[in-house]
Structure formats: structure tokens, C-alpha cells
Amino acid sequence: MTAHVTGYAPLLGVAVVVVGFALKRNPVLIVVLAGLVSGVAAGLSPGDLLARLGTAFVESRTLLLFALTLPVIGVLERAGLREHARRWIAGFARLTLARLLIGYLALRQVLSMFGLIHIAGHPQTVRPLLAPMSEATASRALGPLDDDARERVRALAAATDNVGVFFGEDVFLAFGAVLLIQRFYDGQGLHLEPTQIAIWALPTAIAAFVIHSARIVVFQARLRRRLAARGAEPSASSAASPPPHEPPGTGA
Amino acid sequence: MLTLSHVFLLLGALFLGAAILNLRERRWATAGFWAIVAVPLVAGDPILAAAKAGTRWPAQAMGAGVIALAVLATLGGRGGRRAPGAAAIAAANAAAIDAAAIDAAREASASRLRGWLFVPALAIPAIMIAVLRGAPYLTLRGAPLIDPAQVPLIALGLAATLALILALVVTRSQPIHGLTEGRRLLDSIGWAAVLPMLLATLGTVFTATGVGDAIAHLVGAVIPTDSRIACLVAYGLGMVVFTAIMGNAFAAFPVMTAGIGLPLLVHGHGANPAALGSLGMLTGYCGTLLTPMAANFNVVPVLLLELRDEYSVIRMQWPTAIALIATNLIVMSMVLF
Numbered sequence: 001m002t003a004h005v006t007g008y009a010p011l012l013g014v015a016v017v018v019v020g021f022a023l024k025r026n027p028v029l030i031v032v033l034a035g036l037v038s039g040v041a042a043g044l045s046p047g048d049l050l051a052r053l054g055t056a057f058v059e060s061r062t063l064l065l066f067a068l069t070l071p072v073i074g075v076l077e078r079a080g081l082r083e084h085a086r087r088w089i090a091g092f093a094r095l096t097l098a099r100l101l102i103g104y105l106a107l108r109q110v111l112s113m114f115g116l117i118h119i120a121g122h123p124q125t126v127r128p129l130l131a132p133m134s135e136a137t138a139s140r141a142l143g144p145l146d147d148d149a150r151e152r153v154r155a156l157a158a159a160t161d162n163v164g165v166f167f168g169e170d171v172f173l174a175f176g177a178v179l180l181i182q183r184f185y186d187g188q189g190l191h192l193e194p195t196q197i198a199i200w201a202l203p204t205a206i207a208a209f210v211i212h213s214a215r216i217v218v219f220q221a222r223l224r225r226r227l228a229a230r231g232a233e234p235s236a237s238s239a240a241s242p243p244p245h246e247p248p249g250t251g252a
Numbered sequence: 253m254l255t256l257s258h259v260f261l262l263l264g265a266l267f268l269g270a271a272i273l274n275l276r277e278r279r280w281a282t283a284g285f286w287a288i289v290a291v292p293l294v295a296g297d298p299i300l301a302a303a304k305a306g307t308r309w310p311a312q313a314m315g316a317g318v319i320a321l322a323v324l325a326t327l328g329g330r331g332g333r334r335a336p337g338a339a340a341i342a343a344a345n346a347a348a349i350d351a352a353a354i355d356a357a358r359e360a361s362a363s364r365l366r367g368w369l370f371v372p373a374l375a376i377p378a379i380m381i382a383v384l385r386g387a388p389y390l391t392l393r394g395a396p397l398i399d400p401a402q403v404p405l406i407a408l409g410l411a412a413t414l415a416l417i418l419a420l421v422v423t424r425s426q427p428i429h430g431l432t433e434g435r436r437l438l439d440s441i442g443w444a445a446v447l448p449m450l451l452a453t454l455g456t457v458f459t460a461t462g463v464g465d466a467i468a469h470l471v472g473a474v475i476p477t478d479s480r481i482a483c484l485v486a487y488g489l490g491m492v493v494f495t496a497i498m499g500n501a502f503a504a505f506p507v508m509t510a511g512i513g514l515p516l517l518v519h520g521h522g523a524n525p526a527a528l529g530s531l532g533m534l535t536g537y538c539g540t541l542l543t544p545m546a547a548n549f550n551v552v553p554v555l556l557l558e559l560r561d562e563y564s565v566i567r568m569q570w571p572t573a574i575a576l577i578a579t580n581l582i583v584m585s586m587v588l589f
Contacts, residue, residue: 008470010461013454017497017545025326027547028443031450032322035457042461047312051303052460053453054314058292058299060452061260065405066548067438067445068263068412072372072419074433079423080362081369087362088370115384118408119377122553123437128373131557151559152568158553159541159568166537167576177502181529184506188514192526200530200587207579212572 013038069124082132089133090140097138097153098220101160102213104130108164109209117165117176122158131157138220142227149223156219160212167208169201255399257297259409264293270435281327282439288317288324289446318453325443365423372419376411383407441555447547448499455503467494468511480521481585487512488581491532492539499545501536508532523588531587535580541573542566 013034020030039049073081089095108120120126134157139145145153169177178198185192267290274283291314292299303311362369383398384407390397398406416430438445458464467490475486487508494504513532517523540546543566550565561567 008466010458010463011466013458013461013463014467014497021544026322026443027447027544027551028325028450029322031447031454031545032319035450035454036319038454038457038461038463044461047308049457050312050315051308052311052315052457053318054311054316055300055303056453056456057314057318057449058296058311059456060449061292061296062256062405063448063452063548064263064267064289064293064445065259065408067266067434068259068409069376069415070437071266071430071434072376072412072416074437075416075419075423075425075429076369076373078358078361078429078433079365079369079419079425080358080360081373083359083362084366084369088367115404116377116381118404119380122548122556124373124376126553127556151561151564154557155553155559155564155568158557158565159572161553162541162549162565162569163572166540167534177533178530180502180505181533184509185525185529188510190514190518190525192529196526197530200527201534203583204531204534204576204580207583208572208576211575211579215572 009041010038012041065118066121066123069121073123073128077128081128085129086132086136090136092137095137096141096220097134097223098217100133100137101130101157101216104157105160105164105209105212105216108161109168109205112165112168113205117169120161120165122161126158126161130161138223142220142224143231145227146230149227152219152223156216160216163208163212167201167205253395253399254397254406254410256402256405256409259406260293260296262409262413264290266431266434267293267438269431270438273432273435274439281324282442285321285324285443286438288321291317318450321443321446321450361423368422372415372422375415375418379411379414380404380407383410437556441552444547444551444555447545447551451499451503451545451547455498455500458498458503459506464507464511468507471512472516477516477520480517480523480589483512483516483521484584484588485581487517487528487532488535488577488584491536492542492577495536495539496543496545499540499543499547501533501540504536504539505529505533508536517588521589527584527587531580531584535577538573538577538580541569 016034016037017030020033021027035053036049039052044052089100111117111119131154134153135145135150138149138153178194178201181197182192182194267286271283271286271290274286295310299310299314302308384403387396387398387400387403387407419425420427420430471486471490476482490508490512491501491504494508495501498504509529509532513523513528514525517528518525540549544550544563550569551562553559553565554562559565
């Protein structure tokens, strides 16, 4: 397979991605189509293109490993893990949404600095633990959440997990990205030590923590103001109704 | 010796199980989807071995499978929504009554088991750390029990299996519930589960067809190369944009660094390559925060948390991403030269 096929024709694949998203088509369809278009534009034969698609698909199968924890989480959820997480966290009287999320951010960054990337994540920690805990602390301190507020609190919990894992990675231990950078430079005839590369992730790690923490604090302040404004309206009677920890949806 | 192949087989069994359960409920598209996804896990090693030996039809069949995935995903890989008939409405009402009963049972179970519910969940990280630390000492007659090249991922597989057994014991569930509950979560994630794999596949196709070189050429042709700040901004923003398109900074890094970083910044303006690589990659990560293409980070949580707006998570992330991009560019302009 020649690595450098001529010209700009294969860029049509990038165009497919951009246009496909603008038209809101299914991402799986867009990505497969983009690969086919690029391959055809570069003059690959159908046989070559299919073989290349198939081999590359098999070679990237480690990306499915996140699904390994789904059965455990599912079994625990069926037995009430989310409900218990919500009640348990509500027992910490001085815990606020901001403290909970900033604490989680710090923990996630430190763990992933030491290479422990897969021990938390959306299926294994955010859905069963962090999201229900965030809702429970927010509603205890600020009053019952409406649908919109609940959605935003959950989304912030997910965003916090992402920021934590992205910008903790690779500071101390040479893991995925650092090794990729080192291998790339090696191939270009530049020889660097992994630790030399890794240490430069520290400024970004600190900046990410400071920026995202500040945003969490601002989010909480805004949420408090919004819920307070709603509580001041005539319909305040419903806001005072007792059950603050209603279960979110049916999990279907 | 325990290798990554064993972990793949285990995971393949989960996907095949999900396919069979969907098949029994006549959800053909979803069943077909998970069956195809199981193939690289169950038969991946023979496919790669055959391709290496020059037999290409298994890889080509897998390629056809990838195209089939795209078709099945558009047919409603998330359980398929049809117009509700009278029977469907009746079924939905029955399901709502069921759901209320299940909710009550969950609450009761939560009150009974309390802190025990956290034990299997926390066992996952605990077992992973134990395996990571202990792997060098786990030997049988001098041979390692765990493939030393793949310890972290094998540790994840071991931790997930042991934690599942623990969870079944603690909650007194039937073993089949591991499969039915895993399938429930898989179905709720749907096509987003395979998007990262398909993007990685697209990345290798782009590399092979010279897309990266074409982009690097284009960018190199439009920026004033004698200004180091212009080169730096082009490199940083190039990482962000290309990462957003590919959904993955790992795909953007070689393209942008070979096209702009090395020739213009390192060789042209004497930039420190270690700092450039690290900060450049992390600037790319900011692009990951911005794009629905990074499905495992930005789309999977939307589905898992049952959010209504598919861009909810990205909306929460973009201000952090923009501030970090600016910070990284400023840091790079101070430390690189």
C-alpha cells in the first residue's frame, strides 16, 4: 500500500464528515461513508478498501473494553445502587454540589496521573454514583430541581469526569499519549525520554483544574439564583413539597 | 498465561449474548448490530493472522460487516421506534406498571443492602490496582501468569469479572442477570458504543490515502511561516480542529506535528520538541471536549444519563475547552522558544 497517494482528492472524506454532521445524519453512517469516499478517491480497489476497513476495525477493538464493567454496574443498579448513592451522600450535611464535583475532579486527575484511567468513567462511576450524588447534594442544598436543572447537573457531572481524565493523563507515568508522542518523534529521528515529554503536561493539568473548578462554583451560584427566583414566584407551594430525591426516569 | 485475547473472548460473549436476547425479542437490527460487533472480539485473532499470511477474504468480510453496521445503525440500532399501535400502547401501559413495581423493589433493596452496594463497585478499582502492582510477582514455574505487555487492560478484565461475581453474591442475583443487565445498558448506548472504533478505522484509512499530508500542505501554504506565533497558532488550532473532525487527538497528532510542528516550529524556529509534543497533544484534547465525534466521552454519557439534549455534555464543556486552548497557546509561546 503506497502511503502517499497524490493530491487533494482524499480530502473529500473530510468533507463528508463535515457535511454529514451539518445535516445531522447518523454518525456511524457518516464515518463509514467518509472512509469509503476517501478510499475510492485515492484510487484503492474495492478489495483493498474492504480488507483495510476490516483489519483496522479488528485492530481497534480495545476501544470496546469499556463495556466490560456494564454487567456489574447493571446488576448493582437493579439492586438499588443509584438510590442508595443518593441517600448516602445526602447524609453529609456540609457537602455542596461544588465541593463534591471539585473533589471528584481532583481525585480523577490524580488517579489518571498515575495511569489509573479505566477505574472510573461514564458507565462505571458517573451514571451509578456521581450523577445521582450530584443531584442529591444540589437538591438538598438548593431545593428540588426541575427537569432542566437536573439535566444540567447531570451533564456537568459527565463533563467533570471528562476534564479530569483528559488533563490528568500522562503527567507522571508514561502512558498512551506520551508513548505515542515518543514513538512519533523516534520515527522522525528525534530521541526523547518519556519523562521529558510527560512533565510538560503539568501546566495544563493545573490550569484545567483551576478553570473547571471555577466554572463549577459559578454554575452552582447561578443554579442557586435561578432556583431561588423560581421559589419566590407564587407557585412556591409546590417547591416546598417533601420528596426531594425522586428517582430519575425509569432507567429504560 | 492470561492474555488480552481471553479478555476479548469474554467481552465477545457479552455482545453475542446481547445479540441473542434481542433476537428472541425480534429486534432484528439491534441483534444484527451486536452480532457484527462481537466478530472482532471472538474471531479477531484469526482474521488478523489470515491477513498477515496473505488470505484476505476474512478481513474483507469484516470490512463488509463494517458497512453493514452503518446500515443497521440507521435502521435504529437503539431499539427501533415504530409508530405505536394499540397493542404497543397496551404493552407500554403494562410496562409502566411493571416499572413502578421495579422502582419500589429497587428502593426496598437499596434500604436493605445499603453500603454493601458500594463494595462490588469499589472492588473494580481495588482489584485493578492489586493486579497492576502484583502482576510482576504472579508467576507459574518462572513464566508470568499475566501477559506483561497488556497488564492494565487484563487487570480491567479481571476486575470486571471478579466484581461481577461479588455483585451477584451481594445482591443475591441470578448469574443470568449479569447478561440481561449488561445488555440493558448496551442497548441504551447503542451505536455510540462502536463509534470510537469506527473513527480509529477511519483514521487509518485517512492516513493510508494521504488525507493528513493534504491537510498539512494546505495549512502550510496559507500561514506566514516566518512568524513563529502564526505557526504556533496554526499548529494549536489545527490540532483542535482536526481532533474535532476525527474525534481523537491521537489521529490528529502525527498529521499536525509532521506537517507543521516539526518542519516549521522545531526545525524552523527552534522549538523544544518535548514541550511541543505534550502541549500540542493536550491542546488536541480540548478539541475532544468540543465534538460529538468523541462519542465515548460526549455521546455515551448523554445516553447513559438519559439527557434530552444530545449536546448537553458539550455545552457544559466548551467554556473550559476554550479557556484551556488559550492557556496552552500562551504557555507554549512562553516555553517553546
